[in-house]
Amino acid sequence: xxxxxxxxxxxxxxxxxxxxxxxxxxxxxxxxxxxxxxxxxxxxxxxxxxxxxxxxxxxxxxxxxxxxxxxxxxxxxxxxxxxxxxxxxxxxxxxxxxxxxxxxxxxxxxxxxxxxxxxx
Numbered sequence: 001x002x003x004x005x006x007x008x009x010x011x012x013x014x015x016x017x018x019x020x021x022x023x024x025x026x027x028x029x030x031x032x033x034x035x036x037x038x039x040x041x042x043x044x045x046x047x048x049x050x051x052x053x054x055x056x057x058x059x060x061x062x063x064x065x066x067x068x069x070x071x072x073x074x075x076x077x078x079x080x081x082x083x084x085x086x087x088x089x090x091x092x093x094x095x096x097x098x099x100x101x102x103x104x105x106x107x108x109x110x111x112x113x114x115x116x117x118x119x120x
Contacts (some may be wrong), residue, residue, distance in 0.1 A: 038090050045083045052076050083117065 056072045091111070099107035 038086055042083055043088055049079045
């Protein structure tokens with residue numbers, strides 16, 4: 001295992017890593033790392049989705065109309081798709097672009113596997 005770039009960064013034997021530091025989300029592929037610019041927006045969206053899920057749970061506990069619950073679940077599903085789209089676009093424009101430049105087929109294979117799971 002290679003030495004981590006920072007104390008919060010773990011890398012594997014091929015130099016791929018993933019870490020979380022003070023206010024940033026950094027990936028390392030080979031010998032470079034980059035910070036995800038949309039991290040705060042993604043975290044905020046996820047917090048709103050979690051709050052929305054808690055509200056819908058309360059609706060179910062309070063025996064609210066099933067149609068109202070289904071409408072709210074649809075809104076949550078759309079919100080999850082939206083945040084997933086942001087994460088995927090950022091991953092493509094940073095991690096995958098860098099992986100292609102470096103000939104890092106491991107990262108491309110990981111993306112393909114993630115897309116297969118995402119599209120189920």
